[in-house]
Amino acid sequence: MTMSRLRWVLTLASLVCAFGIAGTAQAQKKVVVYSANDSTLNDLVFAAFAKETGITVEPVAAGSGVLVRRLQSEKARPQGDIIWGVARSLLETNKSFFEAYASKNKDATPAEYREPGDLWIGNNLHLLVLLQNTKLVPETEGPKSWADLLDPKWKGKIAFTDPANSGSAYQTVTMLVDMWGGGEAGWKKVGQLFKNMKVLNRSSLVFQGVGNGEYPLGISLEYAGPLWASNGAPVKVIYPADGTTASMEGVGIIKGGPNTDNAKVFVDYINRKDTREMILKATFRRPTRSDLDLSKLPGGLPPLSSVKLVPYDEQKWTDARAKTMEQIKDVLQESR
Amino acid sequence: MSLAIPYRQRLPLGIAALAFAFLGLFLLLPLFQVFSASFLDSEGTALTFANYTKMLGRPFYRTAIVNTLEIGAAATIITTVLAVPLAFALARLPIPGKSAILAMASLPLILPSFVSAYALVLLLGRSGIVTQWLQAHGVAFTSIYGAGGIVTVYALTLYPYVLLPTVAAFKAVDVSMEEAAQNLGSSPARTVWTVTLPIVMPAILAGGLLVLIETLENFGVPFVLAEDMPIFAVEAFKLFIGETAPNPSSAGVLGVLLILTTAAVLLVQRRFLGARRFATNARQAPPQLKIGRGLQALATFYCWAVVILALVPFFSIVVLSFLEFRGPVLHPHFSLENFSVLFGRHVRPLLNTLIFATAASLFVTIIGVPVGYVVTRYRSGVASLLDVVATLPFAVAGTVLAIGFIVSFNSGPLILTGGPLILVLAYTVRKVPFAVRSASAIVHQIDASLEEASISLGRSPLQTFLRIVVPLMLGGILSGLVLSWVTVASELSATVVLYSGPWSTLTVVMFQALESGGAGIATAAASFLIVVSLLPIVFLYRLVRRYELS
């Protein structure tokens, strides 16, 4: 008797799953977006875009490493239309997968944030900054510069992301090597800095860690500061006095994707001035466009002109990546 | 028409052939696609082992391997020591609330490990609620980070792997063996130690093996709790899909090493079990042991303590899901906002999770149970090979298998990308070892003469398998089914690489939410998953109980 009941259950279960898998057909206008942005940003933009254009976004949201691996693996038969929210160096190294498209907002975006052949276009900039938990470190006692971080009193108190898993962390390390004299001298000081750091596996662990009080300091991206602060966490952004650089994120259209026309609409939409304002208000992403008045928008992002920037040779460090990554692992190993 | 294969071997060989075909297509082919890079030089033309010598020559990766093995060994031993007495108590002692304990014991596996880790940091991190409370009361506890924390989390989340098959095994012990031992003058305690325990050893070992391999493969827990202590699976993950330095050949090296380690552990286990015969001929479930009041209280306390301790991350997630999150920041006020957002936006992933978990766990059972039977009953080379191949998926990181799936099934004769089937297949392959191992543990305890009796009465080997072996294995099959359902529902690493369009799952929602600081939605999704997972678990246990009582 129990056997027959079991058989009944199994039959029912298989019916349910057959039913679920069958219901896949659909015929709406859509675009498949591979997005490395977080879900707050995704949900906001995809909903607004669909409302305005009638094009549904099918998101594939994952880390940029995963998305790029997918892009490369699907070369023979691309599944996505757009890759969005990935760093400049990744866009640059994978541009052979992209289709050129001159966005309607091309001219409002400075040339330094565009691929000359229009294979990709930059959307927003992340300044590399320090985050300080003001509950653990009183507001005035925090570091003011990268050099301040070398003080042994910060040992074990600075959260950082493993450069192997984060383009911006890689940029931070290499920027500091250059800033601190380049070559051996630069690496030596970076080694000193590593002795003070907790090198975590994912960038979200850094700002979660600082926001929740796990770590007093963190090396992170600009937007995380106002995101946590505006929601009531004791987090302060420090723009290092000895200068920093910006890491750019952008968008590209995947060559041979299933909905290329809709993809173009998306690329136009994402860099429009009103879209950028909407995004900044909700998620504090600094736009590549220079025509937004930051002082009138929330988050208190200072204009780029007021932040001390240092030059950064992205091309050089992208080319030297494999070797540099090994060097970073060695420095990390020695600093333990 | 006469086949050269003797009739007796047709069933096992047939099952093996089907299993090899399935695993060859959906496991070995994808793995080959991913790992072949590790055997090629930088131009990708010549065969070389240089990648291996280079990786193993670097102290960083050697440290990672040593750390991983140490943590794995410690976690396996502690988990086993924790779970075996629990299993014995649940099978043989009068413990109040047994079915509740058993149902709750499967729960730790439901929570994806990155969610548990998040909850544990909130509780036991440097600024964790519990940490601060302990420090305020003068306890020198610093935080859960580091090897100790990782081992603790593994022990408390992975103990069901040992518990579930071992409970089934304890119940299947032939009571006459124990009676014989006591008749020979052995005290009850000594009988358990010298007679009962050796009989259930295959189940304990099978469970322990799962724990060990899971600790080698898992990266969700060390990803958060190891901080900057290098761990094998984490480094492999970064080398495969790290943002800056994806390095397929180096990543392949780590992946291949992980697989070789697993295969070695498995073969050692097989050798050990192969040298013994454990079959008993249980006629009835062994009776409850009579123990004194004090002992009973102690046992009851132990059972409940382990189960509840393991559920601490659960309770905290459920509590958190009813608190207010502004963006990523937690504010301690009651709120239903998290759930309204979840049900407003993410109903589809929720349904997908239920459907995928059900479909995949059924496939897993249909494939895994016959394989588990064959690898246990037959001791030929083919069976050993099948055993290793069918257990390999457990040693393969989900990410790696998923990348292999995309490379293999995005073009060519079999196109699966873009649909739901690719997810179900990936889950099936990943979880087949659960069914194989739990089935195998039970088959060890079924006397082969039952099958011979059935055959001599005129049932073919296949009919015998379906009518005699499967019903006798039912307890083990169901516990394997529960394990695979629960772990499919919490699968992330393959899903995130393979899902597309509307086929997102609840774990993807949780992951994205935690990443973007929307922890509220993540906790609400996790709470919901806990509740829905409880339903099939309770249902299945009731079914098993009724079966056992009839």
Next chain:
Amino acid sequence: MSGIVIAGVSRIFGTVRAVDNITLTVAQGEFFTLLGPSGCGKTTLLRMIAGFSDLDGGEISIGGQRIDKLAAHRRDIGMVFQNYAVFPNLSVAGNVAYGLKARRVPPPEIAARVEEALSLVQLSGFGDRQPHQLSGGQLQRVAIARALVIRPQVLLFDEPLSNLDARLRVSMRGEIRALQKSLGITAIYVTHDQEEAMSVSDRIAMMNAGRLEQVGAPVEIYRKPATRFAAEFMGTTNLVEARMLGLAAPVSVSLRPEALRFAEEAPADWPRLSCVVESLEMLGPITRLDARLANGTTVRMATLDTPSLSVQAGQAVTLAYDPARLTVVA
């Protein structure tokens, strides 16, 4: 009609010849026993007949039909196992009906035949019981009923009584024998217990190290063992060089203890042996006695209890033996 012919059958495990070129014929309706110590190959040979072990050479036929290539479940052979192998998930009736259902016998007939089979093994009314409610002896009856009910051409028994206690063993073997005779079914029975073998069998095949030592009726093997092994395995015997008994031939002979008597009670033409009593064992109906001959050889003698005689250890006695019961062994 359903006699069994085993022709030149072998089974090799690695370097061990578990069954070594065995040829045997079992007649229709015969109760045939394979007897030998554990590891002698008797169980392997039985399993080859049942189809659970492959042949590395030779042929097996039943009723003129070759069966060794036939799948085990098509051989129409009933088998009773040492550990009963009663399906724990089926009731007693379910167990007995199992083979009939496999043969697609109509349900009403199944019910009738199950009841009939259960009454044959004296388990009428036990159909609804679960196996765990039965004793070992009852379980073995279920197993026998289950094997009989399909009316197989041949019934195989693999040490069916060795898990039962001594008293039950004796009564069960009588039942098995009676049942087999009343049904007229051909049976092959494996055991290592010579007494059991003698009590049930029409003929016995003695096996040792994969080979046949001797085939014959129990009495024949007992009285005329062909080999030392057969003589020793089958009961107690005195294996001595013929010259120790004062004979000229350079051979070994077997002399059963009961073929010896005290000289006073023996016919005059029996040869005499003078010896000294070494030890004495009074077993009720029988007295056993070890005596040393002049040349140091010890012989064992068994005699019915004889109150008129009083013998003690250390006493010199004269024994006599029946020359007709002297068997030359290989």
